[in-house]
Amino acid sequence: MVQETKRARLIYNPVSGQEIMKKHIADVLHILEQLGYEASAFQTTAEPNSAMDEATRAALTGFDLVIAAGGDGTINEVVNGIAPLKQRPHMAIIPTGTTNDFARALKIPRNNPIEAAKIIGKQQLVYQDIGLAYQDSYFINIAATGSLTELTYSVPSNMKTMFGYLAYLAKGVELLPQISNAPVKITYDDGVFEGDVSMIFAALTNSVGGFEQIAPDAKLDDGNFTLILVKTDNFLEISHLISLVIQGGKHIEDPRVEYIKTSQLTIEPQSDQRMMINLDGEYGGDAPITLRNLKNHISFFANTDEISGEALSFDPELKEIAEKFAHKVEDLGETEN
Known part of the structure; x- marks a missing residue:
């Protein structure tokens, strides 16, 4: 029986972190391909909810993994595209923003897209709690x-x-x-x-x-x-x-x-x-x-070897x-x- 190829969608903010992602798109996609994913990328635009809408589309069309590349705002928008759905793909992040709070918590290398993408290959998942505000904002x-x-x-x-x-x-x-x-x-x-x-x-x-x-x-x-x-x-x-x-x-x-x-x-x-x-x-x-x-609403690839409960x-x-x-x-x- 032939194993079905997994699909990954990279959603990236082209202006985040002095446009660092634009320099590494090909490298990140290559890493994903090596990890067994059929990978593609989407560049966000200035249109409202650009990242959120693409995340929803990717999830509804059956992508196994959605990767948010950018700052905390981009990651938040991708989460908002996935969180309301009953069937949610795994998520990963490539942090290129200013504070990168969520990346710090998951111990993801910051402002280094190649090393951040490699974390996916460790196959370590955290079933992350998500906050809900006003019934429709995550x-x-x-x-x-x-x-x-x-x-x-x-x-x-x-x-x-x-x-x-x-x-x-x-x-x-x-x-x-x-x-x-x-x-x-x-x-x-x-x-x-x-x-x-x-x-x-x-x-x-x-x-x-x-x-x-x-x-x-x-x-x-x-x-x-x-x-x-x-x-x-x-x-x-x-x-x-x-x-x-x-x-x-x-x-x-x-x-x-x-x-x-x-x-x-x-x-x-x-x-x-x-x-x-x-x-x-x-x-x-x-x-x-x-x-x-x-509780445990979205699964994120993380560097759990370095995450401590203390x-x-x-x-x-x-x-x-x-x-x-x-x-x-x-x-x-x-x-x-």
Whole structure:
């Protein structure tokens, strides 16, 4: 009996990561062919939902594997094309974006398309939890709201391309003095929180904004979000919390932080203040919002040899950048005083 050839569809963002994928399309397709796939590629366009629509088409026409190549936004869009379907193909990612949070969690080589593609050959799958918001929007890494999360919207795309994660930190320092608390009611599995918060994170992985210790014990497949509530808007106190993150996730024991595991939650503003929701780094609507964890919803090829159930070591390069961020905040505080 002749074994049927598997089919793989590569969906890539041509402008992500200084157009790195355009230089390696032939190499990646060759690797896929060597792994036994009949491989083809689709280049996303500026049209809305380009990657999402192609992912849906590929899944419905029977592709066995869909590969998202680009930043977290491209990966999110491909996931949104597949997640609503009853029959979902395996997924793989080739990260070429700015922060590449999801790639960090799956231990996929970043900004190296050839090495990232080779991970597929290890045949190691993670049945990843997926977040659902507003009944029709899916996310793979983070849902967030609060003053500091708005910096994602205010960093120009050309700055992201040129300066990467440093661009976010530079904008973050600028916005810290503007952080303010807002009253909120949050209903989750085991209770209700009512009070003032400056930031809310509902994380599916341990990597948030490049920091791999914000949710140090987050699991990829346990059916729970890691809900983090920051209860201070004092930028010096927030700077201290950042330093605790860098020191190995010690912030989760700080009284200014609520650290909760839950399979679902509802965020309800308790004032007229707008609360914009950030889904995987992009604007995803306004609160009130209900988030649900879809356990083991999509299977991803991952480098499971390097994934630990325990807290992971902080990326040395990002640690250096984050320390500079903390020092800038301290300098800003001294200037204010």
